[in-house]
Structure formats: structure tokens, C-alpha cells
Amino acid sequence: MAAPFDVERLRRQFPALDRVVGSRLAVYFDGPGGSQVPRRVAEAVYRYLTETNANHGGPFATSQESDRILEEAHRAAADFVGTSDPGEIVFGANMTTLTFALSRAIGRTWSVGDEVLVSRLDHDANVTPWVLAAQEAGAIVRQIDVRPDDCTLDADDFRAKLTDRTKLVAVGFASNVTGTMNPVREIVRQSHAAGALVFVDAVHYAAHGLIDVGELGCDFLACSVYKFFGPHMGLLWGRRELLESLPAYKLRPAPDALPGKWMTGTQNHEGIAGFKETIEYLADLGRSLTPESNGRREALRTAYRGIGEYERELVQHLIAGLLCLSGVRIWGIIDPQRFHERVPTISFTHQDHTPAEIAQFAAEQGIFVWAGNHYALPLTEALGLEPAGTLRVGLMHYNTGAEIDRLLALLKKRL
16 A cells, blocks of 8 residues: 655755755755755765775775675666666766767767757757767757747657658757656657667656656666756666677776776766665655565656656646746646646746846745756757746755745745
């Protein structure tokens, strides 16, 4: 029998949520830029640095203990993305850095006249690395258009631009501006039918839904751990046969075997230790909801099911409140019957106030929101929202309806 989603118990695990601004608790709606971290994750980072801090491959105790932690983290990451092969997991600085490295390697396999498809709905980290790689190879970049009415990808435009010359399709799992989820499985199916590889940016999805690379069928997937309750670092998954065959940029003494082939230099070991504890936090959340969950992967599945149900309640509450305010336009899906097509990230503009103005007076009241293009410049350009961008409210499973009410009351008073 499933237990209720106890948000107050979960909130007690996040020390940052006790912060006071003025006379009231801070409200963290800034999660899309970086989520808050459970205490146990910070403690894992501290323990690593004070007890097992060492470089890789030594015969002495701290190095051997450190290597065991890193190996356990690779297994946790494999469970997280849904692969049975920990060697397919690459850790790095962040999704952007990992994508640049991979794009440079893949770009070496392209020729003049080859084509690459990117999306106008994406964060620029899943656009510019591929554009630069294509320029170096003489390949052609085509952009999938966005439907401005609901900020979804134009499926007809995608099909029209996908050809047998397309070598790679780079697409996001969910928009970090509008919350729109893309039909990734169908995009992968059509892309593979045309002979193209598919790279998925799951940075914004990872905090809200279970990743399953086997079900998606994609060839590569990347995310940033600090966007889903962990330290500042990134994670890349790729099919073993591709990671083994692609020409990685690496030092001569570095291993040719996976995953070391792609993990250049000394890694953020303390961050990797914290990442492992992040996955355990999520798995324990799943076990608290359904104690009979068998294994870490099943516990993660249960956790994300609970997170999704709770966050849909939150986003419905926020959207309903925003629609009652005059002068507000929400960019993205607002139909409750389509909330399964989005994550709980809301961007809006106001006819009389810039996003920066709204973010400033919200910050003065202890409510943390972001204003601007959110690095999704292809989208804000396509929607005609430059240079001001949007005001973004990012809900996480540690947020509450009462916090949303505080924001709505402030907006009603000031707009």
C-alpha cells in the first residue's frame, strides 16, 4: 500500500529551506537554475574530503576507498538512467562541458554536406556545441521550429527537415523555460529510421521524471546533477559501442577503456560521492512511499511517480492563480488535460512590468525566481522575447501550495 507524499518530512531534509529573509522563510522557486540539496548529500561530500580524499588507482587505503566510492557511484548512475552497464556512465563538470567534448568527437566523423538537426526549444547547451562542431566539419545545421501558441516542437517541421543526410538530432527532454516535454521516443524512432543518431538533453527533466535510456532508445543522454538535488557536476550516458568507437580527446596515459576514456583529468571525486548519495535520497523517497519496492531502480521509479503526482497538483494551482491576474501571459501548455506533457516550470510575461522588475520585488520579499532568457536563447529569440526574456517559476517536490499562495498574493498586490 502506498504511503502519502509527506512534503513536510521531505522539507526537513533540506537545510536551505530554513533560511529566513526578512521575517519569513525563503521560497525557492529557482530550482531550474540549480536545486537545493538534502543534508545527507552535503555530509557525503564532507566525509569524502575528510576521510577518503585521494586520486585514482593508488595501492594505499584512501585511494582504494575512494575508488570503491566512485565505482558505487557509477552503479548508482546506471540505475538512475536505466542501463545495466556502469561503464556507459561518464562524469564531468556539467552537461555543457560534456556536450562540448562529445560534439567535438562526433563532429570528427562528419563530412561536408552532412546535416545536423537542433531545436529552437532547447537550452543553448544543446545547440551551440553542435553548431560549432558542424561548422568545423562543413556540415549543415537545421533548426526545428516551435509552435508559439503552446511552445511545443513543430512535428511537421521536424519530419520535413529530417533526411537521409541527417547525422545527428539533438533534442531536449523538457524545456527549461516553458516546461514543455518533447515526444522523445517518437523523435528517436523517426531519427533512427533516417539513419541519424540522437542526443538527448535531460537536464531539466531529471528532477521531475524517471529517465529510461532503454525505453527512449536514444544514443546519448546528458544531465547536470545540481539540477536534481546534488553537487555541481554533470553526467553523460552513451551506448557502449559508440563511446568505444568515437575518437575521444584525451591524454596519452589516460585509459582507452570505458569510462576512463571520456573522463579527462582528475574528476570531482567529492561531487561524485555526493551524487551517489543524491540517488540514495531519491531511492529512499521511493521506499518511503512503497516500502516493498524491490531494488534501487524500482525505488527510483516509485519516487518519481510520487514526485510527478505531487508536482502536477502544484503546477495546476500556480497556473490557475496566474490566469486570474490581468496582464499576464503564460508561455507554454496551460490546459490541465495536457499537464502530462509538461514539467512544473512556468514562464510568464506581464504587459506593464519586465521580468527583471518582477524578480527584483519578489526577491525583496524572500521569493527566489529567475528573469531573462535562462540560456534558452534559441527559444526566446523565436518567440520575440529578447532582450527581457521571461519570469520563470520553477517548482520542485520540496515546494508547497502555501509558497505558491505567497507568490500569487505578491503578484496580485504589485502587478
